[in-house]
Amino acid sequence: MENLVLVGLTNVLSFTNIALILGGTLLGLFVGAMPGLSATMALALLLPLTFGMDPATGLSMLASLYVGASYGGSIAAILLRTPGTPSAAATVLDGFPLSQQGQAGKALGISLFASFVGGLMSGIALLTAAPLLGVLVLKFGPIELFAIAVLGITIIGSLSQGSVVSGLLSGALGLLVSTVGMDLITGTPRMTFGNINLFSGIEFTVALIGLFSIPQALVLIENAHGSQKIASRITDRLMPRLGEIRHLLPNIFRSGGIGIVTGLIPGTGGDTASWFAYNEAKRFAGDKSRFGKGDIAGVAAPEAANNAVVGGALIPTIALGIPGSSSTAILLGALMVQGILPGPNLLTDYGDVTYTLIWAVIFANVGLLAVGLLFTRLCVGVTRIPDSFVACAIITLCVVGAFAINNSLFEVGLMLGFGLFGYWMNKAGVSSAPMVIGLILGPVMETSFQQSMLIGQGNPGIFLTSPIAVVLLCVVAFSVLQATPFFRWLRDALCPRAQAE
Amino acid sequence: MxxxxxxxxxxxxxxxxxxxxxxxxxxxxxxxxxxxxxxxxxxxxxxxxxxxxxxxxxxxxxxxxxxxxxxxxxxxxxxxxxxxxxxxxxxxxxxxxxxxxxxxxxxxxxxxxxxxxxxxxVTDPGVIVVPKESPYQTVEDFFAAAEERPGQITVGNSGVGGDDFFSTIMIEKATGLSFQKVPFQGDGPSATAALGGKIDASFNNLGNVYGHIRSGDLRPLAVFTRERLEVLPDVPTLVEKDIDVVAGSSxxxxxxxxxxxxxxxxxxxxxxxxxxxxxxxxxxxxxxxxxxxxxxxxxxxxxxxxxxxxxxxxxxxxxxxxx
Known part of the structure; x- marks a missing residue:
């Protein structure tokens, strides 16, 4: 085993591989920075190019593209209020306010540093723990996944800025929209109105592009005649200050941990992890009031998490051949194209290729720090363009991105529909973030619930047979209860002293 | 793109x-x-x-x-x-x-x-796999358990309408047994659930589970082909067991x-x-x-x-x- 680790390291250290890792990272940055082009899509795009390459080289390039795109997403999120990738959606909340306050450089620097640390953590976790952690993955069956999804739904409560009721409404809308398409258990089409394009459900990316990008573009156009642009210029230094970093490190480590664990669980990826990490950062923060208004902790948390997902998601992929996210599913496809069958033998029979891939992830993160420092400055160019042009560019990219998902105009129309709806929500003061959470977790929750009920012969008691699920559901019960007046009343009644605080 | x-x-x-x-x-x-x-x-x-x-x-x-x-x-x-x-x-x-x-x-x-x-x-032949800890050593054990507890043996498939879903029904019809069918979103998740022992068996396709079979984490009980497969010479076909089911994803x-x-x-x-x-x-x-x-x-x-x-x-x- 030790031997294979070293073989992998020497493989990576060839000139071609290092060059391709840097190239992949840079390409990832570009793709990630473009709204609507996700890491998954970029990987799919690049996959055919690797067919002719040596397996280790091809995979190294794909992995570094994945790493680059995970950071790249935050560039657009911070400068344009448009998440470049779904997993950067949480970064918008604090990143964009920061750039409005003229601190875009600081936000990007923190994002880059958090991405680097998160990614490095997950790379090391991958290297040391892949064979061990792989075992954990199998503990998560439908029952445990359901508990995870329910826990995720409780995030909605804490995400909604302003009125909790409008946040819950938005979340419920998301859950509702997620039920469109064929029922996964019976195959019955639901709310498709006989339209074949809706049979596979609404692509999450379509809704995301529409809800987050179009309203922003419309607002830009509305204000185009206004006096001047406020946002999106890096006027301050990119390198974060040591003091800030030291202050953020616990947050970054925690978020990195969240990212690794979320990546580990099949079916959940950077999008889920970043919201989780954001939420936890807020929960642990002393001063919660600054969140959503430009707190660097709110940038560091999701960015550390979504880069940590890369390594985390690769653990089940490598140790068991189970992709932890849609992007790693494509990496797995790349392995199969090279004639390498996914499965536990990836670490033994194909150990040289696999360990090269693991080392590539680690080196790509180091490369990311360098490439990011050089390239991020160039991104300012985007923001020097007048608002109306930026708005047009955003809409164009949205249309291209939506079209590229299924090569179909239907998705473009759907995206524009979501865009108008999101614009209306903006105006009505309803946050669209909970809707996105509902959209992500809805299908997971529904499917795992139905599967659990089938496995349990229709007896809901099945959820109490799994210790993991019981613990998770207890956490859910607690976090719901503590938000109700009942809990406050109970606390006041039980310990009157707490009232004084 | x-x-x-x-x-x-x-x-x-x-x-x-x-x-x-x-x-x-x-x-x-x-x-x-x-x-x-x-x-x-x-x-x-x-x-x-x-x-x-x-x-x-x-x-x-x-x-x-x-x-x-x-x-x-x-x-x-x-x-x-x-x-x-x-x-x-x-x-x-x-x-x-x-x-x-x-x-x-x-x-x-x-x-x-x-x-x-x-x-x-290409045809990826259907196969019944069970976790390595499973008590079922042979396809006979498996069918006997289903006979004893009808409708309670959980069997994963790749989703309603897929080949595994239909081959489960074909086997049910041919043997008179009944299984608890649990659909997953594809062959991969169905195999994962079997690996973790979350379901009793997965009706899958060989290409998806071959790595797990070779590493010993999943045990193949039967394949849905006419003849035994070269790569799995010890695994019987259902046809041998007088169950006329030949299926796969082509x-x-x-x-x-x-x-x-x-x-x-x-x-x-x-x-x-x-x-x-x-x-x-x-x-x-x-x-x-x-x-x-x-x-x-x-x-x-x-x-x-x-x-x-x-x-x-x-x-x-x-x-x-x-x-």
Whole structure:
């Protein structure tokens, strides 16, 4: 085993591989920075190019593209209020306010540093723990996944800025929209109105592009005649200050941990992890009031998490051949194209290729720090363009991105529909973030619930047979209860002293 | 994006096989392939396997167009209803999805009568796998347990309408047993659930679980083929156990109905030639794809038999599934 680790390291250290890792990272940055082009899509795009390459080289390039795109997403999120990738959606909340306050450089620097640390953590976790952690993955069956999804739904409560009721409404809308398409258990089409394009459900990316990008573009156009642009210029230094970093490190480590664990669980990826990490950062923060208004902790948390997902998601992929996210599913496809069958033998029979891939992830993160420092400055160019042009560019990219998902105009129309709806929500003061959470977790929750009920012969008691699920559901019960007046009343009644605080 | 990916793939194949292609195919020198699934999936793997070889023998450039959605239904509707039937457009057709799509949903209204089946290329045979800790050592143990506790043995499949779903029902009908069917979103999650012991067994496809079988984490109990498989010589077929179930997930190529006969013959001949192409056989073996080449009328017959069988099964069970 030790031997294979070293073989992998020497493989990576060839000139071609290092060059391709840097190239992949840079390409990832570009793709990630473009709204609507996700890491998954970029990987799919690049996959055919690797067919002719040596397996280790091809995979190294794909992995570094994945790493680059995970950071790249935050560039657009911070400068344009448009998440470049779904997993950067949480970064918008604090990143964009920061750039409005003229601190875009600081936000990007923190994002880059958090991405680097998160990614490095997950790379090391991958290297040391892949064979061990792989075992954990199998503990998560439908029952445990359901508990995870329910826990995720409780995030909605804490995400909604302003009125909790409008946040819950938005979340419920998301859950509702997620039920469109064929029922996964019976195959019955639901709310498709006989339209074949809706049979596979609404692509999450379509809704995301529409809800987050179009309203922003419309607002830009509305204000185009206004006096001047406020946002999106890096006027301050990119390198974060040591003091800030030291202050953020616990947050970054925690978020990195969240990212690794979320990546580990099949079916959940950077999008889920970043919201989780954001939420936890807020929960642990002393001063919660600054969140959503430009707190660097709110940038560091999701960015550390979504880069940590890369390594985390690769653990089940490598140790068991189970992709932890849609992007790693494509990496797995790349392995199969090279004639390498996914499965536990990836670490033994194909150990040289696999360990090269693991080392590539680690080196790509180091490369990311360098490439990011050089390239991020160039991104300012985007923001020097007048608002109306930026708005047009955003809409164009949205249309291209939506079209590229299924090569179909239907998705473009759907995206524009979501865009108008999101614009209306903006105006009505309803946050669209909970809707996105509902959209992500809805299908997971529904499917795992139905599967659990089938496995349990229709007896809901099945959820109490799994210790993991019981613990998770207890956490859910607690976090719901503590938000109700009942809990406050109970606390006041039980310990009157707490009232004084 | 995916168009660009396809372009890159074409460019790459052009670079790899830079012999001058001779325009032998009568319906033009460009052949569009509609793919009903995303780039990088199983259909794409088939395209990457066969098209470089066909490019040589037919002298055409392949243009892949990815139209994912409705489990292939969008691409196949386009093929049957809208694509020109001059031989310039073909599609990768996956069975049984091709038929179960329209059998199960009234809103999908193409049928195999509107297609010209060209050739089936690969078949991933069905297999019953159990976790290594499972008490069932043989398929007899497994069936005995199902007899003892009817409807309580949990069996994973890749989703309603997939081949594993239907093969479970076929086995139930042939043996009189009943299982608790648990659909997953594809073969991968179904195998994972079996690996973790979350379900008693998974009805899967060999290509997806072969790695786990070889590492000993999953135990194969039976395969759904006529003859035993070379790679798993100790695993019995269901046919041996007097259960007449042969099933798997197959992928091939079809054109719209009514294409010129000459074009059809040329396409069929190109696929026939793959049977004797050693380099092709070897490439397929390296990529763990189980070749099962059936051309022209034989492929059409295979589709018709399947349609008949599945229509009958679905007719019986649809009320139960939809409650």
């Amino acid at each position: 995916q168009n660009r990916g396809a372009f890159a793939a074409t460019l790459l194949t052009t670079l790899l096989f830079s012999g001058i292609a001779q325009a032998e195919y009568s319906a033009g020198d460009e052949l569009k392939v509609l793919q009903g699934f995303k780039a990088g999936g199983g259909s794409d793997a088939l395209a990457q396997l066969t098209q470089p070889f066909l490019r040589e023998s037919l002298g055409v450039e392949f243009v892949n167009e990815y139209l994912p959605g409705a489990t292939g239904g969008i691409a196949w509707t386009r093929l049957a209803k809208q694509a020109p039937n001059d031989g310039s457009v073909i599609s990768i057709t996956n069975t049984p999805m091709l038929m179960t799509n329209y059998l199960m949903n009234d809103a999908i209204n193409y049928s195999i009568d509107e297609l010209t089946p060209i050739a089936n290329v 992928r091939g190529y079809s054109a719209p109905a009514g294409i010129p006969d000459q074009a059809r013959q040329e396409l069929i001949a190109a696929f026939e030639a793959l049977k004797d192409d050693e380099e092709f056989q070897q490439t397929a073996q390296e990529r763990a794809m189980n070749l099962d080449i059936l051309t022209g009328d034989a492929y059409a017959q295979m589709m018709q038999d399947m349609e008949e069988q599945f229509a009958e099964i679905w007719d019986e069970i649809k009320d139960e599934v939809n409650e």
